[in-house]
Amino acid sequence: MISENPELAGLHKDRPIRVGVADEHKVVREALRHLLLAHEDMLFVGEASTGFEALRLVDDTAMDVLILELAMPGQSGLDVLASLRARAPSLYLLVFSGYPEDRYARKAFKAGAHGFVSKACDPVELMAALRRIAAGNRYVSAPLALQLAREIGDRDVHPDQRLSKREFQVLLALAAGKKASAIGRQLNISAKTVTLYRARLLRKLGLKTNTDLTLFAFERNLLSDD
Structure with missing residues (x-):
């Protein structure tokens, strides 16, 4: 079975996984920043509060994974996903959303996401999803797979x-x-x-x-x- 993309194996062994966060709410961005800082293999590299800021953040900041909420002011999160895939094809995109997983996960994947995690998840699941995606794989939660x-x-x-x-x-x-x-x-x-x-x-x-x-x-x- 395949657990890792050979082309990316070892990519993060000598440095942390660089993670950006795009979410409308500052309290969520701060919580994610503190969560990432608590893990030695993670590095918080920047944040955005709108779709436009997310696009600019990706243009200006080197990162491996962007955590993105679908509910963003202005531009739709699904539209932002599609734009990010077009302008940064090597970037891994993890949707972290309060939207119902059973209704939006498929849409997110089709728009270019590499994983979908509900905001109701345990922090351990979020970290697991980040590591899996950073290794070049996709992440699907157990409830969605079922x-x-x-x-x-x-x-x-x-x-x-x-x-x-x-x-x-x-x-x-x-x-x-x-x-x-x-x-x-x-x-x-x-x-x-x-x-x-x-x-x-x-x-x-x-x-x-x-x-x-x-x-x-x-x-x-x-x-x-x-």
């Missing part, structure tokens, strides 16, 4: 058991958030071939997007939580 499992429905024969070895390898890599070019190098095939495998996987599993592949893999415990 909900999606119910939506997908149980089958007598799990679809992943009908995949070829190469299809299964591509499934795991895509679910871990890797790009086609990186998967191609790992498996010694072209990026175009990876794209063909992706289309075949979506068709076989009855899914539509890479986010669906990630959630499918989480539901079946195909990705390690380490």
